[in-house]
Amino acid sequence: MTEIIAALLMLVGTGFMSVAAIGLIRLPDLYTRMHAITKAGTLGIGLLLVGVAVYMGDISFTTRAVVVILFVLLTAPVSAHMIGRAGYLGGVSMWRGTVVDQWRQTFEDVVAEQGRLEIRSSSPESDVSVHRTDALHAGDRRALFSDVDPSKPSADTGSPDTAADDNAPSKSDEADSAS
Amino acid sequence: MTLIDLTLIEWVVYITLAVLSLAIGAAFTRVLRGPSLPDRVVALDLVAYLAMGFLGAYAVLSEQETYIDAALVLGLLAFLGTVAVARYIERVESNESQTES
Structure with missing residues (x-):
């Protein structure tokens, strides 16, 4: 049962990370790409590591996995904000379908x-x-x-x-x- | 070892490793193709996240807990690198604008 839950979590996390990669390729400008990898990538790595921790079932591994997930949750928005700000001030143009700035x-x-x-x-x-x-x-x-x-x-x-x-x-x- | 011998979690781990490898390749195409420097930095950020997931999945396969520490260090380095490059881009652009005006 534990194995099935871990397998499902890992598969869903992998799906979210592949969605992030597809978004990185397909989306039209810097800001939408940043949005794709920040949200989908963070959720994907979180679910994947939760699945791994469920499978391992070890207290030390689980603690480290939780630390990694919290670290990603803290740093992903900060780095995305900084790189988006640098891009905006550097004059990276938006997609022409953008409606509000x-x-x-x-x-x-x-x-x-x-x-x-x-x-x-x-x-x-x-x-x-x-x-x-x-x-x-x-x-x-x-x-x-x-x-x-x-x-x-x-x-x-x-x-x-x-x-x-x-x-x-x-x-x-x-x-x-x-x- | 044939494919039938694999347990469920091994199947899932192999699928995960394959998909994450493809995703890393896709992210590297954005690194090569990205029109501006922030695009490439964002793509390298995603490559770091994918490598962290790769390490976590490989920890299951090899029964080695140490890989999760490597994932933590990789995330730390990716964050510091992104912040450093963002500050660098911002400073370079503001210097250019000062010399322009």
Whole structure:
């Protein structure tokens, strides 16, 4: 009976891990692939090791198997989060069928806020922030993040000012061409 | 030893080892083909998980408990490697954006 339960658990775990591998091949972009291997891979290795522990029936082996499962449960979301964040900030494009990108929405709000502040200080025109928001693309995401991130040390205090100075003439050019 | 002599759990372990081997091969095709560096890192992460499952299944076959320790160390190394590469990618990209702007 124990053998049958262990066999079933191992087969189901193997099935989930093969689903993770199929998802890694078939899914269209980095973020969906990450989702596939994080969830299906974690569940698969958990079920597989539970099955092995049920078959071995040994207290020391079971303890180590539980430690491995807890370790995977703790580290898989962390590593997936970090690699997804690095990919997003590195400008890895999403699948074209993606319908919502909440982080980009946050970035656009921040950009609009920054544009309003700079306009209030530099030029009286009020609709320039529209151009700045439209100009947001993958390259701008990184530059924006390096300016906005409050957790970075203030060793590069000069960089936001220089970035603002670099952006200011192009914005006024856009405004002139539009008006 | 013919195939008939295998017990149920040995059958299951051999099936598991075969499927996990195929899955490792599939993950390596993504490592070779992946368009960006994070894709390859994610694929290597899955390869590490599959190897951990492989070690766990092989522990049943060989009746050696020590393989699960190897699986634990492999998971630790995979996590540390993924975190290190993620930090590296992020730092390189932010440096590029600073030089661009």
